[in-house]
Amino acid sequence: MFDHVICGGGSAGSVLAARLSEDPGRRVCLVEAGPDTPPDAVPADIRLSYHGHAVYNPDFLWRGLKVTLPHRPHNQPGEGPKPRSYEQARVMGGGSSINGQLGNRGVPSDYDDWAREGAAGWSWEEVLPFFRRLETDLDFGETPLHGGQGPIPVRRIPRDSWPGYSRAAAAAWEASGLPYLPDQNGDFRDGWFALTTANAAADHRVSAAMGYLTEAVRARPNLTILARHQALGLDFNEAGRAVAVRLRAPDGAERRLEARRDIILSMGAIRSPAFLQSQGIGDPADFAPHGIATRNHRAGVGRNLQEHPTMGMAALLPAESRMPGALTQRNIHAGVRWSSGLPGIAGGDMFALAIARPSWHAVGARLGAIQAWVNRSYSQGSVRIRSADATEHPEVNLNLLSDARDAERLMDALRRIALWHALPSLRGAIRYAFPAVYNEAVRKVAVRGLKNDIMTRLLAPILELPGPIHRAAVHAFITEGPPIGQLLGDDDRLEAFVRANATGQWHVSCTCRMGREDDPMAVTDSAGRVHGTPGLRVCDASVFPFVPSANTNFPTLMTAEKMAAGIRAEG
Ligand SMILES: Cc1cc2nc3c(=O)[nH]c(=O)nc-3n(C[C@H](O)[C@H](O)[C@H](O)COP(=O)(O)OP(=O)(O)OC[C@H]3O[C@@H](n4cnc5c(N)ncnc54)[C@H](O)[C@@H]3O)c2cc1C
CATH class of the missing domain: 3.50.50.60 (FAD/NAD(P)-binding domain)
Incomplete structure (x- = not known):
């Protein structure tokens, strides 16, 4: 007992x-x-x-779990929501x-x-002591805002160790009026920061276990x-x-x-x-x-x-902006928080981060991405069992963007990401930026394996070729999204694109x-x-x-x- x-x-x-x-x-x-x-x-x-291997390792997942986002492919607007894989x-x-x-x-x-x-x-005021209790802050030590004796070490990778793309993203945020904040978890104004991570000084994950x-x-x-x-x-x-x-x-x-x-x-x-x-x-x-x-x-x-609806843009990077070195380094360093200003919504409701090397393979090594999400979302979905068998996966409907405030803010986020990529600092650090679509095909290629390794190695040299060729390759092989200019000039098309391609953040x-x-x-x-x-x-x-x-x-x-x-x- x-x-x-x-x-x-x-x-x-x-x-x-x-x-x-x-x-x-x-x-x-x-x-x-x-x-x-x-x-x-x-x-x-x-x-x-680097977390990209664990996320897709089937040994650590509830295999076969699918959720409805909903996801309506833009070329099949009449179709109902299609369930898709969701990692838990x-x-x-x-x-x-x-x-x-x-x-x-x-x-x-x-x-x-x-x-x-x-x-x-x-x-x-009542939850802060427990946020402090769980962490040992390797940068700030024990303070009224941070813990010094908790089981989870947290740290931030300093800006001078970031790859060029992340540094350029931060410069673009700064240029668009968002200031640097030394402490994401203690200074709650809008601004950009080095992301806090549950990661030991020896550069490895520290899970709750x-x-x-x-x-x-x-x-x-x-x-x-x-x-x-x-x-x-x-x-x-x-x-x-x-x-x-x-x-x-x-x-x-x-x-x-x-x-x-x-x-x-x-x-x-x-x-x-x-x-x-x-x-x-x-x-x-x-x-x-x-x-x-x-x-x-x-x-x-x-x-x-509830979930956090997400969209982003990826960018082909020149060698000097890419993530250097081996995979043992974290690939997500910089984040930014801002307020949508939508009436009735508290500040700090939007979030984005810069990812250098969004995937482990040869194509991922040539990319950067900025991913944004609605951090204070309102859409609500549901979980329902399919049978009396508690081991069967339930039916999960995330119902993303069912609240118009979420759709409106995610559209605005995509416009902002496009604007950031057009500012001199980011424009100078990339070769070509495009709307990213995270669909089943992209997910499949993100799973580590020989076939994906070979496939991406074959595609990678084409991405090094001059403008028209690498652009054509991006739209043929990497994204289902159209060039960003086609979305920015047409709100209906932008909304349809966002509704069809928004995903969650797990x-x-x-x-x-x-x-x-x-x-x-x-x-x-x-x-x-x-x-x-x-x-x-x-x-x-x-x-x-x-x-x-x-x-x-x-x-x-x-x-x-x-x-x-x-x-x-x-x-
Ligand atoms: C891919 C991914 C990336 C994410 N990235 C981040 C991030 O960077 N930062 C962040 O803050 N959050 C992130 N999250 C979210 C965060 O990790 C989760 O919100 C958090 O782990 C949820 O904790 P939990 O205890 O509610 O559930 P879980 O951590 O999922 O734990 C539930 C556990 O219960 C077990 N279980 C379920 N059913 C049974 C059963 N019948 N019998 C026995 N055991 C059972 C499961 O196997 C599982 O281990 C991410 C999540 C995922 C999946």
């Missing part, structure tokens, strides 16, 4: 396991469906500072083991609005870690309390783990709500058709799904959001307890009341730090 059984060893689950087991009086079990990454055997792709981690450390390692907190108004929307105790589930933590007698074990369902007692988790072990056998205090779902914003639905918790319309009886009617389960969240019990769309209270089902909590990116203006890993780690402290304080 355990005190806490945590289902999902991702960003949140790793933090919870480490913090709850600090108390020797609690017996904690962490269950993860994917492989472990023990300190002495972290796979090379995960350790690497299935490995210890979860998203933090495969992500881009960016460590963004968002802006204070995000959390003040969380508290206003019913997440009592989650204002900026690497930072929190250390050798010493794993040696605790009160912590059990079960990798390659998948939670299948819950058992409830007569009073409706969740008392045990049923699991599938690696040998296919079923196991049952009892929890005295609670079961905590930390399966991420897609699988936590789907798991609840498979247990009859949610909107009966989602699970009754699959023969599942209603245990707890909570209409918000699997609703309010920032799914908000599908079991915190809020008051009388709010029908709230799923948990401010401590992660599922309203109406004792013994059950959710703690991961799904409890966000809305997506903060940030890449979601640090907000998730902060959430788990805060909930773990709350659970321990409950006694």
Whole structure:
């Protein structure tokens, strides 16, 4: 019998396991469906500072997961949305083991609005101590804004170590009136900065598993870690309390783990709500058709799904602007935040970053890209189970750009990126800039392998040829997008292009959001307890009341730090 059984060893689950087991009086079990990454055997792709290999390594992914964006190909406007691949981690450390390692907190108004929307105790002032607790800031040290003793080291690559393209992007931002900010996570004005990354001084990733589930933590007698074990369902007692988790072990056998205090779902914003639905918790319309009886009617389960809609431009680079050296260096260094100024929307709602070498292969080595996203987005999608089998992928509709404010701001972002590329600093650092389209074909080529290596090596020399030839090659082989000039002069065409090609940032969240019990769309209270089902909590990116203006890993780690402290304080 355990005190806490945590289902999902991702960003949140790793933090919870480490913090709850600090108390020797609690017996904690962490269950993860994917492989472990023990300190002495972290796979090379995960350790690497360059994240492009881990993202597409099928050993660390929920294979076959697809989402609807929606994506309407511009040459088939009548077609309905087509599902497409979407990476979600299935490995210890979860998203933090495969992500881009960016460590963004968002802006204070995000959390003040969380508290206003019913997440009592989650204002900026109340979450800041937990942002500090999770990090050791290698640049600023311990300050009122930064942590000096947390498990995740953070650092920024100084500007003089950036490749030419990133330096030129920063100069273009400066020239367009956005000042340099030394501290992205402490100075919340509009401006550009060296991005904060969850990365050690020795230039390698530090995932939540690497930072929190250390050798010493794993040696605790009160912590059990079960990798390659998948939670299948819950058992409830007569009073409706969740008392045990049923699991599938690696040998296919079923196991049952009892929890005295609670079961905590930390399966991420897609699988936590789907798991609840498979247990009859949610909107009966989602699970009754699959023969599942209603245990707890909570209409918000699997609703309010949020992501950050994204668009960008790529550029062919001359040799002097490219990323030099081996892949062990990070390829994303510079970022910028600005305010759209749209009425009723808090400042700092837009974000972009410069990427030198967007992919590992010979074509990627010749490219740079600026990717922008709507960082305070409003569109909402959904997660719904397809059957009573909790192991089946649910139906996920990101519903990107369904809110007109998101579409309007993403169009504006593309115009800005085009403008930046036309300013002297960036224009002088590139050969040809074009709208980037991240579709299934581009994704396929981004997967490391001999075929892609050979194909891109064959294409690369053509990209070195003079203007008309490299432009033709770009539009024939690299992007489905038209030349940017054709979009800028025609708002209807620009909108159609943005709607057809916007993608997400892998920032799914908000599908079991915190809020008051009388709010029908709230799923948990401010401590992660599922309203109406004792013994059950959710703690991961799904409890966000809305997506903060940030890449979601640090907000998730902060959430788990805060909930773990709350659970321990409950006694
Ligand atoms: C490709 C990619 C790039 C990203 N880049 C960034 C970035 O640069 N910066 C940033 O801040 N954020 C980034 N993010 C987002 C960020 O990593 C996530 O928001 C964060 O990791 C979410 O944490 P979580 O705990 O909610 O879920 P996860 O970290 O996804 O953890 C869920 C875990 O639960 C496990 N699980 C699920 N179902 C079961 C089950 N039935 N039984 C047992 N285990 C189960 C999964 O295998 C997984 O390990 C990125 C995400 C991805 C996927």
